[in-house]
């Protein structure tokens with residue numbers, strides 16, 4: 178099953194990718210609010226699996242918002258691919274990866290224009306994003322997928338000057354400028370993937386491929402992350418986990434490479450779709 182946020186309304190996507198309005202198709206049983214569905218995830222899935230849906234309506238991807246537009250928490254994971262830890266100059270984590278937050282005001286849909294912070298070094302990080310479906314607290318890794326509503330694509334856009342300016346790297350602020358957390362284009366339930374633990378992700382800047390990886394190379398897989406994070410705090414319906422980025426970021430290149438005004442970043446995840454960010458000077 179695929180769902181999306183079309184002009185602020187929850188839609189199901191049919192086999193052709195066209196949109197079916199959930200509030201209308203369910204006769205009002207489920208509201209149009211894309212945020213509200215996660216609190217009733219099991220009930221919604223049961224309805225959607227059995228529903229006899231009307232034909233969908235084609236739409237423009239620029240009209241999509243974030244699949245989970247108002248999460249209580251956005252957790253993000255650092256150094257979760259060995260080759261990216263290497264290029265960043267850090268040891269790969271063994272018991273727990275670095276965990277930080279992207280503040281919710283940076284969250285957007287998949288097709289956006291993003292202002293580059295003045296004097297900054299703005300970088301790309303394509304990431305698989307897991308969206309929580311049912312509350313997870315102290316969940317065993319073996320049960321963790323049951324708490325995931327689905328997967329979407331994310332960009333952990335990162336301004337490295339802000340990240341590195343203090344005595345120790347700080348991730349929250351430099352990764353939370355407006356528009357720095359695009360997600361989408363849709364949420365795809367885990368059963369839709371050939372292998373939910375081995376998904377290709379990549380990004381290209383102005384047509385030049387910068388990153389290409391597979392989630393089988395995650396040091397902490399999606400279920401491992403749900404288990405580790407939920408050992409500390411409850412993960413709530415609609416929460417996002419940015420699972421980390423593969424190698425190929427601008428920070429790790431020689432010479433280093435930053436995004437310039439006018440450049441277009443396209444991030445693609447197999448089985449989900451693409452994000453498209455156009456950068457402008459601020």
Ligand code: ZN
Pocket residue numbers: 253254255302304333419421422
């Ligand atoms: Zn990241």
